[in-house]
Amino acid sequence: MAQKPSIPKGTRDFSPGEVARRNYIINTIKQHFETFGFLPIETPSFENLETLLGKYGEEGDRLIFKILNSGDFLDKVDPHTYQGKDSAALLPMITEKALRYDLTVPFARYVVMHQNELQFPFKRYQIQPVWRADKPQKGRFREFFQCDADVVGAQSLLQEAEFVQLYDAVFTSLGLKGVVLKLNHRKVLSGIAQIIGAGEKLIDFTVALDKMDKIGQEGVVREMKQKGISEEAIAKAKPLFSLAGDNDDKIGQLRRLLQGSEAGLQGVEELATLFKITESLGLDELQLQLDVTLARGLNYYTGTIFEASAPAGVAMGSIGGGGRYDDLTGIFGMQDLSGVGISFGLDRIYLVLEELGLFPEELDRTLEVLCVNFGASEALAASRLVKKLRMAGVRADLYPSEAKLQKQFKYANNRKVPFVLLLGEEELASGSFVAKDMVSGKQHTYSLDALDEFLEAL
């Protein structure tokens, strides 16, 4: 019985046009990664479950795709657990591998395992799919690509500045104007929490703060109260909600607000330095914006936090993010190794470029020359012509069958081929071919011996 085929929720097929567009983005990112001195690595699509568990918080653990043990996976389950239907207890008995959830944790694992072979500071990039058992939405998939660049073993703030430049270079190359790179600092956040006396509630405090642009000040206050943050703490944090002006103004306000928190002040100074370096280096299209409500990846970020958001008017969450993590490798037994990294969300960047019509037209021009097929003897001559064109690096093809000219031309038209070559009986006799420019409709005859003439016209 034939059944309708389907693919799992949140996954997609990519047709030739989409692959061309995805490769265009990937190649742009890759090119900049390499000019910035990053080296490529790849890691397995699945890891040992224990490598991933506990690294992304409770929510993250839930979203990790677990792989069922092979063979008789119930073999190791004792009857009591089986009867009890306790998923949490059952889990470790039936699964010990899981699909990669991001590229950062596998990278940390990689660094620890290969520490003796690596030159520090080590700059790596990695472009691979990751998987999350999330509920799909627009721009949110269960299988998607991340493009990560990280440096480990370098403390300097220059690294952060480099990543700002890298974001700018990539988005500028893609023609994406109006991308805002939001910046914050983990120490600023913890400093604030400490000053207002909500130090133990740091996570709840920042998670609530992060929703500012979504639910507004009132909503944030309501959520903070709900999480048990005191009224006076919230009152003290009020100035944060209305932090205004340019980045320098905000820095000044934070300096005053964070008097008395050494860590907080250190965070502010780091941000100030980062702004200063960036100002002297200059930016092309990227806009830099200090945003104290930005609170991402708190499970491992310890310093600067980045988030790139789509240009205003495009309904898409963040299209990239990153930050500094002082001790990511610590959990794998390698202490005191500082890292900074950023990520580009390929799939979301795709959707944004598509919505804004920013993909170059030539991505659809997959064939430069199509040779019409007039029958056996003409086609043989045409094959020789096509072979020469291919050796010259031209994307050329011969229509495989002697179909009606109308059909062959229509095919060329749909494939957006700019030149159609005609090599029929007449041309064969005179040792020439006709090239038709499909845009202008003009035709020109060339000698088969003088291909260069045609190649120049291409």
Added chain:
RNA sequence: GUGGUUGUAGCUCAGCUGGUUAGAGCGCUGGAUUGUGGUUCCAGAGGUCGCCGGUUCGAACCCGGUCUUCCACCCCA
């Protein structure tokens, strides 16, 4: 994971309070045009109405389940 939403031709979508043979535009195939596409005209093909079950004399339409899409929450690229 919670709540909601969507699904009709290859694509984008109509389809009235349930009523014969489910429509349009685009695309596709053939012809006008046996060495010329993109424009025009003519003709044609193409549908288990997401899937399973129920109500009914009768279901694309109502009910239940399920899958999928998108949205909000959670979280995130």
